[in-house]
Amino acid sequence: MSVTQTFTGTICNHCNFKFAEVLKGCPSCGSESTEKVDLKENGTIHSFTVVYVGFGHMATRAPYVLAIVQTEENVKLTTVIEGVTDFSTVKIGDKVRFKGTDEKIGPVFQY
Numbered sequence: 001m002s003v004t005q006t007f008t009g010t011i012c013n014h015c016n017f018k019f020a021e022v023l024k025g026c027p028s029c030g031s032e033s034t035e036k037v038d039l040k041e042n043g044t045i046h047s048f049t050v051v052y053v054g055f056g057h058m059a060t061r062a063p064y065v066l067a068i069v070q071t072e073e074n075v076k077l078t079t080v081i082e083g084v085t086d087f088s089t090v091k092i093g094d095k096v097r098f099k100g101t102d103e104k105i106g107p108v109f110q111y
């Protein structure tokens with residue numbers, strides 16, 4: 001896994017919608033006037049599931065926590081929460097923070 005320190009997303013210059021992918025078009029209004037933005041590292045778990053059987057390059061990672069994390073600026077993204085040893089402790093609303101960017105799956109979070 002290659003790790004980078006910045007958590008890069010995109011902001012739309014037209015409607016100010018922020019999202020966690022680096023895209024050329026805004027998924028909210030369709031504008032192509034977007035630019036990269038650094039997103040806040042802190043977030044909360046909005047929803048999650050524990051994946052016991054992963055497929056493809058995720059097979060060796062399972063079991064793992066797959067979560068929708070909402071950052072401080074209300075950007076939601078689907079991500080993996082790393083470093084969880086007891087899955088029964090994971091709760092909606094838990095505070096997590098950006099750990100790094102995995103070249104295959106994108107941003108990864110941790111407690």
Ligand SMILES: [Zn+2]
Nearest residue numbers: 012015026029
């Ligand atoms: Zn937009």
